[in-house]
Amino acid sequence: MTALRQLARTLACTGLIAASAAATAATPDAHVEHAWIxxxxxxxxxxxxxxxxxxxxxxxxxxxxxxxxxxxVMLHRSRLAQSDSTMVMVEHLDIPAHANVKLAPGGYHLMLTHARRPIRPGDKVPITLSFADGTTLQVDFSVLPANSSGPAD
Ligand SMILES: [Cu+2]
Structure with a gap:
């Protein structure tokens, strides 16, 4: 790669970062792990x-x-009632200070309906989490096969 092309690439990346930072709301003092669909x-x-x-x-x-x-994208919670599992809508989900909350099979989850493009295992789906204090967190969720039990550590 020539020096000029390298420079053009660097400038393009910098511009992209600046533009996305300006368009994004403040982020909370939080992070997300093991994000998958x-x-x-x-x-x-x-x-x-x-x-x-x-x-x-x-x-x-x-x-x-x-x-x-x-x-x-809705926030749901699965509940096991007798032998069958039902889902209920959840208004909001509190994560205590210096603690974590797991969205996992059989419990809390994000319910995603009506894909706007064909989604396949191996894809990444960006999801923006919005918090009550006005902060947002954008997270890439890895799309895993139907028989998966989650991302490997
Ligand atoms: Cu659900």
């Missing part, structure tokens, strides 16, 4: 799982989530 065929609704870690001194309240790849 269990892929299902036939454009069925899929569930997103992750561990949200609150690194801050105050409770963080997850208020909503959205993705450019799905029309709707």
């Amino acid at each position: 269990r892929w299902l065929p036939a454009n069925l609704p899929v569930a997103g799982y992750a561990t949200i870690v609150n690194d801050g001194d105050g409770t963080l309240r997850l208020a909503s989530a959205s993705s450019p790849d799905y029309t709707s």
Whole structure:
């Protein structure tokens, strides 16, 4: 690669970073681990799982989530009632200070419906988590096969 092309690339990257930083709201003192989606065929609704870690001194309240790849992203909780499992909508999810909350099969999850593009295992789906204090966190969720039990560590 010539020096000029290298410079052009560097400038393009810098511009991109500056533009996205300006468009993004403040981020909370938190991070997300093990973000993944269990892929299902036939454009069925899929569930997103992750561990949200609150690194801050105050409770963080997850208020909503959205993705450019799905029309709707809802916060759900699975409940095992007798032999069958039901899902209920959750208004918000509190992550205590210096603690984490796991979104995992059988419990809390993000319910993603109506994919806007064909989604396959191996894809990344960006999801923006919005918190009650106005901060947002954008996380890439890895799309894993239907029989997966989560990302390998
Ligand atoms: Cu659900």
